[in-house]
Amino acid sequence: MTCREYTEKFLSAHVDDELVGRERRVADGHVAGCFVCRQHHAENRRLKALISGHLQMAHVPAHTRLRINSAIGRVSESMAGSRYPTDRRFGYAALRSVFASASRTGRMPALLGVVASMVLIALVTTTRGPSPIPVPATPAFDLALAKFDSLAEDFVPNAPAESENSHGAYYAWVMDRDRDGSGDESTDLARTYREAGVPEEVFDFEPAGYGLIGGQVAETTDGRPMSYTMYRGEKGQILSICVRAPEMAAPVGARYWSGTHTFYEYKGHSVALTFYPEGHYISILVAREPVSDLLRDVSHAENSSPNL
Amino acid sequence: MGKSSSLRDRRLRFEQAALPHLDALYTSALRLARNRDDAEDLLQDTVLRAYRSFHQFSPGTNCRAWLLTILYNHFRSDYRRGWREQLANTGDEFERELEASSIAQDEGQDNPEQIAAGHSTAQLIQKALTTLPEEFRETLLLVDLQELNYQEVSEVLAIPLGTVKSRISRGRTMLRVALEKLKIGVGKTGT
Numbered sequence: 001m002t003c004r005e006y007t008e009k010f011l012s013a014h015v016d017d018e019l020v021g022r023e024r025r026v027a028d029g030h031v032a033g034c035f036v037c038r039q040h041h042a043e044n045r046r047l048k049a050l051i052s053g054h055l056q057m058a059h060v061p062a063h064t065r066l067r068i069n070s071a072i073g074r075v076s077e078s079m080a081g082s083r084y085p086t087d088r089r090f091g092y093a094a095l096r097s098v099f100a101s102a103s104r105t106g107r108m109p110a111l112l113g114v115v116a117s118m119v120l121i122a123l124v125t126t127t128r129g130p131s132p133i134p135v136p137a138t139p140a141f142d143l144a145l146a147k148f149d150s151l152a153e154d155f156v157p158n159a160p161a162e163s164e165n166s167h168g169a170y171y172a173w174v175m176d177r178d179r180d181g182s183g184d185e186s187t188d189l190a191r192t193y194r195e196a197g198v199p200e201e202v203f204d205f206e207p208a209g210y211g212l213i214g215g216q217v218a219e220t221t222d223g224r225p226m227s228y229t230m231y232r233g234e235k236g237q238i239l240s241i242c243v244r245a246p247e248m249a250a251p252v253g254a255r256y257w258s259g260t261h262t263f264y265e266y267k268g269h270s271v272a273l274t275f276y277p278e279g280h281y282i283s284i285l286v287a288r289e290p291v292s293d294l295l296r297d298v299s300h301a302e303n304s305s306p307n308l
Numbered sequence: 309m310g311k312s313s314s315l316r317d318r319r320l321r322f323e324q325a326a327l328p329h330l331d332a333l334y335t336s337a338l339r340l341a342r343n344r345d346d347a348e349d350l351l352q353d354t355v356l357r358a359y360r361s362f363h364q365f366s367p368g369t370n371c372r373a374w375l376l377t378i379l380y381n382h383f384r385s386d387y388r389r390g391w392r393e394q395l396a397n398t399g400d401e402f403e404r405e406l407e408a409s410s411i412a413q414d415e416g417q418d419n420p421e422q423i424a425a426g427h428s429t430a431q432l433i434q435k436a437l438t439t440l441p442e443e444f445r446e447t448l449l450l451v452d453l454q455e456l457n458y459q460e461v462s463e464v465l466a467i468p469l470g471t472v473k474s475r476i477s478r479g480r481t482m483l484r485v486a487l488e489k490l491k492i493g494v495g496k497t498g499t
Contacts, residue, residue: 012477016451018458047480050487051452054430057331058338064348065330068355072319075356080315133316252323 001030006037015044062248062275062282063260069250070257135253140245140284141266147228148239148269148286155230157214189215189229198227198242199276201283208297209233220244238287238294246280256295259302263295270294322362326355329372332454333379339446340383353386354379373460376450380464436486444479451476 190200196217210231226243256263264271272285337347
């Protein structure tokens with residue numbers, strides 16, 4: 001093998017470990033005995049290392065991951081719903097025959113009533129969708145559930161508590177509230193969070209029967225700001241936790257998706273996970289009510305709350 | 309019951325096999341689409357196509373290569389024409405954005421002179437790469453960044469294996485020259 005032959009035909013493939021068998025042995029042998037080609041080989045390896053060592057993959061934004069996850073869920077459901085093409089064709093033919101017969105015998109009104117009932121039952125059952133994949137153990141959810149239980153009876157807002165709200169509990173507020181006179185407890189709390197650098201996530205769960213109890217601004221052990229917001233009502237409580245978690249990815253097994261929220265049934269609780277792209281924050285809502293109720297409450301609150 | 313369980317199993321297997329490669333797909337999608345919104349759409353379309361045809365994936369083969377093949381095919385067949393028309397306007401802007409984006413890892417200290425001038429090694433490599441013709445750049449990145457082998461690159465780009473080899477060889481030569489112009493040396497051998 002000549003140097004020119006090596007450089008033109010084998011060098012790159014040699015560097016990329018693409019040579020096998022005889023070609024590999026010949027190339028190794030040539031490089032071992034040729035100083036110049038050995039230099040070329042080393043230079044190309046450094047060039048390769050320069051790219052792999054200094055360039056890295058772009059990161060998919062959290063909201064896009066969530067969107068894709070949600071889209072996969074929809075495709076899954078549509079695949080589940082279109083599994084029996086032959087049965088459906090048979091059903092159509094059979095129905096057409098039944099309708100023709102009912103039309104002839106004058107029993108059409110009764111038949112329409114039966115069909116309407118069947119459609120209603122079908123709608124109720126199909127919107128529940130297939131059973132989800134089990135949610136794997138998720139440390140962030142476990143921590144949120146533990147906090148949910150520990151704060152159930154012992155939640156004290158740590159921002160200045162000035163007055164009692166309509167639920168007989170103190171809420172967090174900010175010092176300039178009385179100056180502009182325009183705030184209410186939820187907007188005050190949102191402002192407190194903004195000043196602390198955490199998402200201004202405050203839901204209006206009043207229509208769902210949960211009153212805002214207040215907020216805590218805290219820090220993780222490594223100094224990241226975070227917040228707890230507590231809502232309480234006759235049905236129990238909803239705890240919202242916001243924390244910076246750039247490494248967090250949505251676990252599989254979601255039950256529902258709505259907007260940027262993903263809903264899970266996890267260890268006897270309902271959990272809503274939300275990603276805030278700005279600052280890589282996540283929010284975890286925890287409640288004891290059925291996950292479909294939490295979905296409905298969050299959707300209603302989101303439509304009515306000025307802070308979201 | 310059986311079919312529902314089979315669908316759950318399919319989704320679980322898909323998520324385990326494909327989702328770890330989402331960043332890799334997005335990186336290529338960004339380079340193809342040249343703006344973030346289109347790249348995100350291309351990424352989502354690719355993932356959904358892959359999910360629908362997951363039964364065609366052979367376990368034990370390179371899932372990243374399979375996904376990238378779907379992404380490139382989709383881009384070539386459905387997106388390229390429309391997006392090409394945007395390139396004249398958005399190309400320079402996008403290259404600047406790429407230089408500043410997370411694709412360039414800002415940790416290089418190989419060239420104190422350039423670092424002092426405000427350029428990281430990663431940015432300089434990015435800059436050097438942009439001087440390469442597109443076909444050479446994308447072939448090189450599929451090998452060196454996406455870590456595909458030549459056969460996989462051949463399938464992703466739908467080009468003969470020999471073309472992959474020659475593009476890699478010539479691409480590296482061009483990249484070395486471009487880096488030397490930017491004072492990033494990779495060794496002197498006097499080719």
